[in-house]
Amino acid sequence: MRFIPRQSCFMLLSASLLLPVYPAAVDAKSVAAYTAATAAVNAKLTKEQALQIATRILPIPADAELINSSFRSMEVWRPFPEWSFSWRKKGERGNEDAITINASIHADKGELTAYSHYEQTPKPTAYASVITREEAQKAAERFMTASLASKRSEVKLYNRSQPTPKTPLTSQTSYNFHYVRVVNGILLPENYIDITVDSSGKIINMQTEWNDRITFSKAGSSLSAAQAAAQFRTHANAKLSYLLPWENGDHAEQKPFLTYRNPFTFLIDAGTGKPLTQSFKPLDTRSEPIPVSTTPLPALYQGKPLGQDEAVRYAQKLFDLSLYELQGANYSDKDFRGNKKIWNLEFRAKNSGISPSFLILTIDASNGDVFQYSKEIRALSENAKPRWTKDDLKVKAIESLRRWTPSLASSFALIDTADGEIMDPRSPRLTYQFQRLVNGVPAATGNASIAFDAITGELLTYYVDIGKESYPAKLEKHLSEQEAIDAWLKESEVELVYQFEQIDPALASSAKSGTATIPAREAKLVYRMNRLSSHTALMRLQANGGVRPTGKPLSCTVRLHPISADIKRSRLCFSCTNTTLFP
DSSP states (O other), rough: OOOOOOOOOOOOOOOGGOOOOOTSSHHHHHHHHHHHHHHOOOSSSOHHHHHHHHHHOOOOTOOOOEEEEEEEOOOOOOOOOOOEEEEEOOOSSSSSSEEEEEEEEETTTTEEEEEEEEEOOOOOGGGOOOOHHHHHHHHHHHHHHHOHHHTTTHHHHHHHHTTTOOOSSSOOOOOEEEEEEEEETTEEEEEEEEEEETTTTTTTEEEEEEOSOOOEEEOOOOOOHHHHHHHHHOOOOEEEEEEOOSSOSSSSOOOOOOOOOOSSSSEEEEETEEEEEETOGGEEEEOOOOOOOSSSSOOOSSSOOHHHHHHHHHHHHHSSSSTTTEEEEEEEESTTOOOOOEEEEEEESTTTOSSSOEEEEEEEETTTTEEEEEEEOOOOOOOOOOOOOHHHHHHHHHHHHHHHOOOHTTTTTEOOOOTTTOTTTTOOEEEEEEEEEETEEEEEEEEEEEEETTTTTTEEEEEEEEOOOOSSSSOOOOOHHHHHHHHHHHHHHEEEEEEEEEOOOHHHHHHHHHHSOOOOOOEEEEEEEOOOOOOOOOETTTTTEEEOOOOOOOHHHHHHHHHHHHHHOOOOOOOOOTTTBBO
16 A cells, blocks of 8 residues: 655634624725724824835735725734735736735834735746745845834744745745744744745735733843753653544544653743743643543433434423424434534524523434533623632533533543633633543543533533544553653753743733723743754554654656655654654
């Protein structure tokens, strides 16, 4: 069987490139004009001045039509006002947009903050004429000098953790460049400029994340890189987990790999040497998952698969639906992820005075497990005092999973999400997350999320998801935790950076509503562990699951192609049997 290497990639889309979207019934131009008139009062640049700057520094075709303009006032997460414009150039037939251009201008400084150039049918470039990465980088830096002159000297090209550049396969390619802000000789990764150059040397995309309202930590680093590396090794907590590199779209079962994920997702305080979470909390605040049930629970329903009428009656027994009537039902013999027989039921309120106006239920037709319960999203009162504590609702969340999805309850555990994003403490909505475990190890798929109203204790949403992959009866042979940590250390390098402290959500909400001044961000000096670029090549053999180094001689056909040298160096695989390291 022929081995086909696959690689994973992802892309982040900045909201700075998105212009406001309005309902179809509203005239976008009138909305934009209203927004500009009411929100741009304090901006130093008028719309006309910002537009003049954009047309001066950008290659806007003379026959392109300005189709929209909008204004966004400063906010906590993007602390500067911004004018945005959109142009389009019609094709030869006049019935399609041949070119679409979006641009945003800093409404106080007049600098470009975002830019995109899209051609519906770009002119092909001959492969022999494709520019090199070095030439593309020069084009990117010329553009940066022209449109972001004040920031050009404050950034440096950052290639670490970026994909290793390869010679293009075809002429339809582009080059991405990531420039990170440098302050006092130290990186501030959360401020950056991203530029994309096409194969002909044209700038087709630029986006910035930048904040001039920053208070930098005055305390210097008392820790060397070697000392920080030792701290990372001491406090690393390597945990096994199953992983699927990708999921098949068909209904065939897949076997996940047993892996050690990156154990260095925490930080080291450069001043004290203490380990911190990404939200700057002490690392020892992490808690172990709480099992929903230590023993298997009996199914809710046993018998022939539920028909529609039976599924509706069954739903009415589980939940109080006396004020609702069935609006629609659909059945799937094999749902996408779990290969289960599923009923999706939608109920509507019997009269308009009932809130919420609709409910949605998803039920397993074979055993009665509930996979989804959700209702119309409505605003929750922020002024009322919560009557349910976090711990009370935690118990209720666990009981809910035992009650409504018992056949899977023993494979789930409640996880502590305190290290994640800080939620607004004034919000009465509390959400609890559960993780599926197999052989005591986090599964490749399977999660549950349950949300309550802390004021009334009312269930707001209930969602359970599980995949169709198969697992061995017991845990496979694998490396020890320390061996995995040592292997990861060889793939990583410590890096001293500034990182923002999180903003108090209540203050952020007040600033957004105009009742408080937007605060300056705090930047703390920390060490983080970053991945090294690597050409180490290991291939998993499909025949017997073994691992061997790559280096198979290339065929004559491939050797003649300009990318042959890159193919020799490329990493063809990303999993190792028995080593269980998943770099």
